[in-house]
Amino acid sequence: MLIKIQIIIGGLSMILLLVTLELIRRKRLREEYAILWLFTGAVILLFSLWPEFFLSQFFVKLTGIFYLSAVVLIAFSFLLLIVLHFSVVISKLTSQNKELAQRYALMELELREFRSHHNLSQNHSN
Amino acid sequence: MEKGKVLVIIPAYNEEGSVGKVIEGVRTHLSQADLLIVNDGSTDLTSEKARVSGAVVLDLPYNLGIGGAMQTGYQYASQKGYDIAVQVDGDGQHDPKEIGKLLKALEEKNLNMAIGSRFLGQSEFKSSMMRRVGISIFSGVISILVRQKITDPTSGFRAANRKAIQLFAYEYPQDYPEPEVVVLLHQCHLKMVEVPVGMSERYSGESSITKLRSIYYMVKVLLAIFVDYFKKPPRLGKEEEGC
Numbered sequence: 001m002l003i004k005i006q007i008i009i010g011g012l013s014m015i016l017l018l019v020t021l022e023l024i025r026r027k028r029l030r031e032e033y034a035i036l037w038l039f040t041g042a043v044i045l046l047f048s049l050w051p052e053f054f055l056s057q058f059f060v061k062l063t064g065i066f067y068l069s070a071v072v073l074i075a076f077s078f079l080l081l082i083v084l085h086f087s088v089v090i091s092k093l094t095s096q097n098k099e100l101a102q103r104y105a106l107m108e109l110e111l112r113e114f115r116s117h118h119n120l121s122q123n124h125s126n
Numbered sequence: 127m128e129k130g131k132v133l134v135i136i137p138a139y140n141e142e143g144s145v146g147k148v149i150e151g152v153r154t155h156l157s158q159a160d161l162l163i164v165n166d167g168s169t170d171l172t173s174e175k176a177r178v179s180g181a182v183v184l185d186l187p188y189n190l191g192i193g194g195a196m197q198t199g200y201q202y203a204s205q206k207g208y209d210i211a212v213q214v215d216g217d218g219q220h221d222p223k224e225i226g227k228l229l230k231a232l233e234e235k236n237l238n239m240a241i242g243s244r245f246l247g248q249s250e251f252k253s254s255m256m257r258r259v260g261i262s263i264f265s266g267v268i269s270i271l272v273r274q275k276i277t278d279p280t281s282g283f284r285a286a287n288r289k290a291i292q293l294f295a296y297e298y299p300q301d302y303p304e305p306e307v308v309v310l311l312h313q314c315h316l317k318m319v320e321v322p323v324g325m326s327e328r329y330s331g332e333s334s335i336t337k338l339r340s341i342y343y344m345v346k347v348l349l350a351i352f353v354d355y356f357k358k359p360p361r362l363g364k365e366e367e368g369c
Contacts, residue, residue, distance in 0.1 A: 101188060101190055
């Protein structure tokens with residue numbers, strides 16, 4: 001039973017690692033996110049290779065969770081971290097995006113006024 | 127405060143039908159002011175109509191929402207050195223005749239912001255029972271938070287002085303800007319006072335806010351306000367007091 005879980009989780013974490021590495025290689029994933037994903041994959045892989053720790057009475061007593069639940073819990077908490085991180089990133093992007101649109105509008109107006117002041121031909125397509 | 131340069135900022139999103147009238151109205155009642163239309167990514171002819179009317183038009187490349195659009199207007203006012211900025215809705219619900227009252231209050235009481243209120247004074251504003259209850263809860267909570275009576279926190283009919291303009295150019299709430307600005311001003315220790323003004327009901331069936339929706343809206347706004355209240359106040363340059 002345990003070996004099955006080990007294989008499944010080990011396989012999944014390896015796929016995750018490979019996909020992450022491939023995405024980095026193709027420059028589809030920025031390093032700042034890649035590190036979190038790589039770390040998540042690596043930690044889950046470690047737990048699939050050495051399940052003994054999670055079977056030890058000590059750990060079970062300490063946390064009250066068994067192997068599979070432990071792996072799921074750990075994976076889940078990492079995912080939670082990643083999602084939170086994404087929310088932070090999206091918030092930042094949103095505000096940067098807003099600022100960019102505002103500056104663009106202000107500069108466009110400036111340019112339009114500059115052009116009409118100097119009687120330059122306007123090729124404004126809108 | 128001397129008679130300074132005044133800019134009227136009119137945010138407009140798909141208001142091709144009313145923007146011309148609003149511009150005309152402001153022109154007739156406030157001839158000395160400059161006019162800026164902030165076209166918030168409209169898909170209709172708002173920008174063209176406004177330009178034909180002779181106003182300065184800022185075209186945002188896509189819709190930012192009322193908060194982002196207003197802030198762009200304040201950024202323009204800040205850059206061009208305006209002393210006073212007045213915000214008027216592009217849908218025609220604010221009567222340009224009343225701008226004078228805002229400016230007068232701003233000047234005489236030495237305020238950072240004058241807020242036009244529908245509910246202050248004698249102006250009778252008809253609305254449903256439900257709405258009145260909602261608004262009174264809303265204004266009650268905000269009044270407690272900012273330790274000052276605010277009767278119409280969602281009013282977007284306002285005038286700001288130079289200091290407020292600079293603050294808004296730097297930091298302006300995005301989600302529910304009208305009530306959130308009230309909290310922001312309080313946090314920055316800027317002075318605001320409400321002025322009774324008349325407003326017309328919105329054109330067309332804008333009462334799309336059903337009972338459930340309006341409760342949901344209120345909860346969201348109250349949440350946003352509480353979050354704002356505990357936010358770190360923004361810091362402008364060191365020489366400024368407060369913000």
